[in-house]
Amino acid sequence: LDQPLVPKQFHLGMFEIGRPLGKGKFGRVYLARERSTGFICALKVLYKSELQQGTGVEKQVRREIEIQSNLRHPNILKLYGHFHDSKRIFLILEFAGKGELYKHLRRENRFPEWKAAQYIAQMAAALRYLHRKHVIHRDIKPENILVGIHGEIKISDFGWSVHAPNNRRKTLCGTLDYLPPEMIKSGSKDNWYTEKVDLWSLGVLMYEFLVGEAPFEDTPIMTHKRIARADMTIPEWVSKEAKDLIKKLLVLDPEKRIPLEEVQQHPWIIKHCVKGERASNREKPLK
Numbered sequence: 001l002d003q004p005l006v007p008k009q010f011h012l013g014m015f016e017i018g019r020p021l022g023k024g025k026f027g028r029v030y031l032a033r034e035r036s037t038g039f040i041c042a043l044k045v046l047y048k049s050e051l052q053q054g055t056g057v058e059k060q061v062r063r064e065i066e067i068q069s070n071l072r073h074p075n076i077l078k079l080y081g082h083f084h085d086s087k088r089i090f091l092i093l094e095f096a097g098k099g100e101l102y103k104h105l106r107r108e109n110r111f112p113e114w115k116a117a118q119y120i121a122q123m124a125a126a127l128r129y130l131h132r133k134h135v136i137h138r139d140i141k142p143e144n145i146l147v148g149i150h151g152e153i154k155i156s157d158f159g160w161s162v163h164a165p166n167n168r169r170k171t172l173c174g175t176l177d178y179l180p181p182e183m184i185k186s187g188s189k190d191n192w193y194t195e196k197v198d199l200w201s202l203g204v205l206m207y208e209f210l211v212g213e214a215p216f217e218d219t220p221i222m223t224h225k226r227i228a229r230a231d232m233t234i235p236e237w238v239s240k241e242a243k244d245l246i247k248k249l250l251v252l253d254p255e256k257r258i259p260l261e262e263v264q265q266h267p268w269i270i271k272h273c274v275k276g277e278r279a280s281n282r283e284k285p286l287k
């Protein structure tokens with residue numbers, strides 16, 4: 001039943017459009033309801049005119065559709081279908097009831113360790129699923145994560161994801177903060193790299209959840225330098241288990257980064273996420 005939008009041919013008349021939910025570089029997202037079933041979804045509207053400026057964004061949207069349509073995981077935002085008219089492309093997306101994670105992070109400044117650990121555990125599960133399908137997300141950051149009605153996180157925006165191995169250069173747009181050293185290193189023409197890039201970004205994400213700012217946040221030049229040297233300091237008030245996991249993810253050599261299976265078994269994750277943990281060391285009852 002979780003795929004109620006069965007028809008293969010969708011068109012705009014099938015939907016009642018509700019309030020705008022957000023906007024991105026190339027369009028907007030609206031709350032929408034499919035008329036015949038009452039199914040609530042998020043309709044992402046992209047304007048072809050803005051995509052066709054030869055920036056390769058059109059290929060990204062095609063890749064986003066191709067990749068995300070074939071993914072089914074509780075921590076990955078579902079893409080149910082797509083259609084277009086003369087001027088616009090429409091993506092029918094799962095509605096995430098609690099919106100964009102980065103807004104929660106900005107509002108709360110940083111997350112308590114139990115919440116950050118649950119989010120990182122869910123991210124690790126979603127990335128394991130992606131990597132098993134040889135999909136590298138390549139753009140893991142708070143802005144690309146949504147929160148479902150039960151507080152679970154959902155990776156969205158597969159515009160930058162690719163099927164490994166890939167030697168497409170990632171043109172730099174947006175923040176440098178999350179780029180791994182192997183992607184900013186100049187020199188080799190082919191940016192050939194592996195799923196390990198998502199492990200680095202997971203480490204940056206974990207740091208930002210706990211500290212409230214990214215580990216290499218600085219001027220663009222300095223961020224570049226600090227990433228290339230993995231030059232970060234972790235505040236002393238971060239628990240030693242959390243420090244240990246961050247240091248095992250933010251490793252310059254991609255091959256030496258802790259694998260996702262070991263992330264899920266790490267003491268910091270077990271301490272906060274495994275049911276049946278002694279209540280005494282839990283600030284918040286597990287659901």
Ligand SMILES: Cc1cc(Cn2cc(-c3c(Cl)cnc4nc(-c5cn(C)nc5C)[nH]c34)cn2)no1
Nearest residue numbers: 021022023024027028029042095096097098099
């Ligand atoms: C274009 C464009 C805009 C964006 C960013 N963006 C994503 C959403 C969004 C999606 Cl795709 C799915 N479910 C959502 N639920 C919300 C939401 C829920 N609450 C309570 N408040 C909000 C906001 N937003 C959702 C909106 N904008 N990406 O590409």
